[in-house]
Amino acid sequence: MKQKVTLKLIAKELDVSISTVSKALKDSAEISMDTRQKVKAFAKLYNYKPNNIALSLKNRKTKTIGIIIPEIVHHFFTTVIGGVEKVANEKGYNVIICSSNNSFDKEVINLEMLASGSADGFILSVAKETQQKRDYHHIEETMSQGMPVVLFDRIIDELVCDKVIIDDGKGAQVATNHLLSLGCKKIAILTTVDYISVGKLRTNGYLRALRVYDIPFRDDYILKIEDVDNCETEISDFLENKDIDAIFAVNELFAVTAAKILDKQGKKIPNDVAIVGFTDGILSKHFIPSLTTVSQHGEEMGIRSARLLIDKLEADDNVPEEYKTVIIDTSLIQRESTKK
Amino acid sequence: MKQKVTLKLIAKELDVSISTVSKALKDSAEISMDTRQKVKAFAKLYNYKPNNIALSLKNRKTKTIGIIIPEIVHHFFTTVIGGVEKVANEKGYNVIICSSNNSFDKEVINLEMLASGSADGFILSVAKETQQKRDYHHIEETMSQGMPVVLFDRIIDELVCDKVIIDDGKGAQVATNHLLSLGCKKIAILTTVDYISVGKLRTNGYLRALRVYDIPFRDDYILKIEDVDNCETEISDFLENKDIDAIFAVNELFAVTAAKILDKQGKKIPNDVAIVGFTDGILSKHFIPSLTTVSQHGEEMGIRSARLLIDKLEADDNVPEEYKTVIIDTSLIQRESTKK
DNA sequence: TAACCTTACTCAAACGTTTGCGTGTGGATA
DNA sequence: TATCCACACGCAAACGTTTGAGTAAGGTTA
Known part of the structure; x- marks a missing residue:
């Protein structure tokens, strides 16, 4: 284990003081050209790199x-x-x-x-x-x-x-509007429990969009998913025999999971049920069919x-x-x- | 901006030396019970946290x-x-x-x-x-x-x-064997250029599996993809009118991209063409059909x-x-x- | 030759810790 | 009262760096 080159080491080798070395490396006018060059050559040869830790301590910033x-x-x-x-x-x-x-x-x-x-x-x-x-x-x-x-x-x-x-509410509203403009009227939402701020905001956006279109919201069209890791069961139960023509999901996982369940039920996307997700990830991009989504940039x-x-x-x-x-x-x- | 509490500050406030504070916080026997308690109480009150940078410098490790x-x-x-x-x-x-x-x-x-x-x-x-x-x-x-x-x-x-x-070669061989054991004989491989070590190793595993099964490898069954970001075009050209019954892809992206192209060509997975990928990511898991893959753990x-x-x-x-x-x-x- | 200026350095403190050693105080012992 | 010991604490160096202030040597000026 070779030991690290420090100013001290260079100083000792060149028989000058530590401060001379430090100043030489900084091209200080205080130091003679001759010494500067010697120091720099030596530092380069031994690959001197200032110690960040010491610098952080000195400068009080990292x-x-x-x-x-x-x-x-x-x-x-x-x-x-x-x-x-x-x-x-x-x-x-x-x-x-x-x-x-x-x-x-x-x-x-x-x-x-x-x-x-x-x-x-x-x-x-x-x-x-x-x-x-x-x-x-x-x-x-x-x-x-x-x-x-x-x-x-x-x-x-x-x-x-x-x-x-991002304006989660607005994003959700735009997404829902898009579904509404396609003629969908029975739009379900797959969202998270309320304490997740973004989930709640997106749900609000969805509700706002419905209100603007004068479509009464239905409690049985809203699924607040508790356990993300186990969303498949929850979504599957929710979609069982449900008469809907669109789904807005507040994240990518919910969207593809829903898509998979619909596929199993023999429903066609987007003809039977349209889907919009949230977050533009690889899943949405590569899924068949590829998923319309709200990009968060x-x-x-x-x-x-x-x-x-x-x-x-x-x-x-x-x-x-x-x-x-x-x-x-x-x-x-x-x-x-x-x-x- | 409240200034950070340091040993020095505590020392000054309590009118003892820095070392006393340091030792007191470490419950050193050198320091009287009384002082120890005073220091600790003060430190707790002002939420003293030792400065990592100083420690790193002192201990010469981070x-x-x-x-x-x-x-x-x-x-x-x-x-x-x-x-x-x-x-x-x-x-x-x-x-x-x-x-x-x-x-x-x-x-x-x-x-x-x-x-x-x-x-x-x-x-x-x-x-x-x-x-x-x-x-x-x-x-x-x-x-x-x-x-x-x-x-x-x-x-x-x-x-x-x-x-x-991981044993990339072995993983690839197992994957290819799996396809062979299903009766596939015309297995294409989507791999990377040779300088990517893992790509090459996986290609070798594929070739080895074929050899064991006494199936001659065919150059036109091998696609070495140059530009990952643009793999869709390369794969699409490659799969055009190709008579194959299986694909082994050395990563997830190649696998799903191939799957999408096959889907467009009207070919059914796995009946017309079986697919095995590499890397157990979310894509493979959630794709329809879900993709068999080699998990790298x-x-x-x-x-x-x-x-x-x-x-x-x-x-x-x-x-x-x-x-x-x-x-x-x-x-x-x-x-x-x-x-x- | 005394006073002064340059040049080219070195010193020392500081950043916040830790820790071996030194030391002053007080009480107990002889 | 002189000696010793334990106790409780302070000192100082070290980690690696930067930088203002101090200084020695040599030259220039009056």
């Missing part, structure tokens, strides 16, 4: 952005990460990704760990459990220590910070989140705090599942 | 594992990350994830950045470009500085380090990789170096696309 997301094995979140990375790399920031696995405790642990020196600020989408518990002390604490936080997608209204969201969310965060990180301390909420436009991607 | 993967928006890699996180968290390690985006340069940058203080060791799957260029100096350099590296999936034979792979790979790395990190310096290559068993998941 040039690192922490991302905490509910799930790592999830297409939407990974696209957001992609967006964050893009901006971060441009601006010379590193990115640390942690997943809370939808657990409140793990979210707290990750946040505390990253907050104690590893990152300068955070981009986060809160865990399901956190939304359920409504306990945000860890996030508030982090912010009160002066670390900026940007919330995205699954946000918390009560918290005062930057936020990046995950990468764009990541880009905007990263920009907001970096702006805060690099802001003058004496400009007054100001928090923005960026709303990203959704777009409806029309595919085979709603072609009539 | 308790952090760096993962570098070719793509972040990729189901297989994210499952691997999931496995790594599991083990890492158990053992008190943090995980930093960076994606190389299949770019050699970004791989080098990421590795250097993480190596200069941010991580103690690495788990990595090399970028496509790196495999093509065959330039591994950055990895060798990292290792020569005493930082352990574990390679997984897309590994490099020449490098002497721990490795975790991504999470298991992550778990094993993390264990190998942590073993190295925590090894006695005087035990001789020894490098292992762990081969994870693949398993064939039979689904509708090969039911006869």
Whole structure:
């Protein structure tokens, strides 16, 4: 195990002081040309790289952005990460990704760990459990220590910070409108339980669309799915002998699961039942028939989140705090599942 | 912006020395019960958390594992990350994830950045470009500085380090055997260009299976796809008027793309053409028909990789170096696309 | 030749920890 | 009252870096 080259080592070898080496590498005018060149040559030869840890300690900043997301094995979140990375790399920031696995405790642990020196600020989408518990002390604490936080997608209204969201309600309304405009009248919705903010918002959008079209909503057309991992049974029971001509699903999994069940029932998509999903993932794209869906533009969310965060990180301390909420436009991607 | 609580601050407030505070928090016998309690109470009240950066600098280790993967928006890699996180968290390690985006340069940058203080060791799957260029100096350099590296999936034979792979050849052979055992005789393969190690290995497995069954391989049954993003055209051209009864695809995307094209051609799966893919992702699972596939057990790979790395990190310096290559068993998941 | 200026360095503090060793205080012992 | 010991704490160095201030040597000016 070769030991790492440090300023100290170079200084010793060249028989100068550490500060001379440091300044030489920075091309300081204080140091003679001769010494500068010697030092640089030596540093290059031995592949000197300044120690980030020491720099972080000295500068009291890490040039690192922490991302905490509910799930790592999830297409939407990974696209957001992609967006964050893009901006971060441009601006010379590193990115640390942690997943809370939808657990409140793990979210707290990750946040505390990253907050104690590893990152300068955070981009986060809160865990399901956190939304359920409504306990945000860890996030508030982090912010009160002066670390900026940007919330995205699954946000918390009560918290005062930057936020990046899509207009879930509007997206859902547009999706439902699309079904209505195709002549569908018996539109079911597959959604989540109410404490998931985005689920609730999307349900509201669906209801609003119906209202505008003067179609009374029916309780038996709404399925609030409890256990995502087991949605197949719930959806299957729900669709049994149900007289519908369209389905709006608040995520991709619900949409394809419904499509599969309809297929088994011998119903044709889109002729018997049209389907619109949410989230433009690979499933919707590659399914047969391909699924019409509301795109959340995950990468764009990541880009905007990263920009907001970096702006805060690099802001003058004496400009007054100001928090923005960026709303990203959704777009409806029309595919085979709603072609009539 | 409240300033962070440090030992120094506590010391000043309580009018004792920094070392006393540090020792008190560690319950050192050197410090009186009284002082210990006072310090702890104060620390708790002000929510003191030791600064990781300072600790890392002092201990010359970060308790952090760096993962570098070719793509972040990729189901297989994210499952691997999931496995790594599991083990890492158990053992008190943090995980930093960076994606190389299949770019050699970004791989080098990421590795250097993480190596200069941010991580103690690495788990990595090399970028496509790196495999093509065959330039591994950055990895060798990292290792020569005493930082352990574990390679997984897309590994490099020449490098002497721990490795975790699946037996790609065997997996492919089992998959092909499965098709042969169903009575298929005209089996096409959709694979990658040769410099992608796993693609080549899988192709070899396919050829081996044919040989065992005494079926001559045909050049026109092999498609080496250049441009993954544009595989649809390549596959479509390839399948045009081709007389085959089965397809073995070396990844999920190729498999579903082929399935979609066959569907358009009016061919039935599995009756006209059976399909086996590679990688057990959501696409294979949810497609209609669901696709038989070779599971790579991504999470298991992550778990094993993390264990190998942590073993190295925590090894006695005087035990001789020894490098292992762990081969994870693949398993064939039979689904509708090969039911006869 | 004394005063001053340049040049080319070195010193030392700081970032927040940990920890071996030194030390002042007080009480007990001789 | 001199000696010793335990106790409870402080000092200082170290991790690797940056940087303002200090300084020695040599040259220039008056």
